[in-house]
Amino acid sequence: MTELRSARPTDADDMAEVQNAIYRAGLRPGPVDVALVRERYLDHECQVACTVAEQLGRVVGFQSLKQAWPGNPYDVTAGWGLIGTHVHPDAGRSGLGRRLFDVSLAAAKAAGLRHIDASIGIGNSLGLAYYEAMGFAPYREGSDTIHYRFDVL
Numbered sequence: 001m002t003e004l005r006s007a008r009p010t011d012a013d014d015m016a017e018v019q020n021a022i023y024r025a026g027l028r029p030g031p032v033d034v035a036l037v038r039e040r041y042l043d044h045e046c047q048v049a050c051t052v053a054e055q056l057g058r059v060v061g062f063q064s065l066k067q068a069w070p071g072n073p074y075d076v077t078a079g080w081g082l083i084g085t086h087v088h089p090d091a092g093r094s095g096l097g098r099r100l101f102d103v104s105l106a107a108a109k110a111a112g113l114r115h116i117d118a119s120i121g122i123g124n125s126l127g128l129a130y131y132e133a134m135g136f137a138p139y140r141e142g143s144d145t146i147h148y149r150f151d152v153l
Helices: 009-024 034-042 096-111 125-133
Strands: 002-006 047-055 058-067 081-087 115-121 137-141 145-151
Touching: 002 096, 009 034, 009 047, 009 058, 009 081, 034 047, 034 058, 047 096, 058 096, 081 096, 115 125, 125 145
Parallel strands: 081 115
Antiparallel strands: 002 047, 047 058, 058 081, 115 145, 137 145
C-alpha cells in the first residue's frame, strides 16, 4: 500500500534517490544531491505543497507545487503554480502520479492559484504524456522545454 503525506525534512535522502533513479534510467538530465532537494522542495519559500508517496517506509515518488515568483527560472508568470512530479521508475505506471496530482490540485485551490505550469523537457515523452493525462495543455515552447498549463477551477 502506498501512503501519501506531506514531505518532511527526513525525506530528503529518499527524494534525492528518486530523482537519481530517474537520472540513471535516462529520464532526467543530471543527478541531484540532498542539498539541492532541500533547497528546491523542502525549504523553498514559495512552496505551496510537497507530497511524498511512501511504500514500506521508503519514498518512491513526490510532487512539488510552488507559487511562481518574479524572475523564476522557468519564466512563468508570478502567482501561477509551478509543479514538478518525480516517481521512481520502479513505481511508475501505477496510478501514483494521479493520486499525487489530486493532492496538489486541492492545495492549489486552497492557495487560490488560478493556473499551474509544468515545464517539461521536449524529450521527456513520459512526462509529456503524464501531464496531458492530468488535463494540462501545451501553451508555450522553449528551445528544449514545452510548458504545459492547467487552469484551476
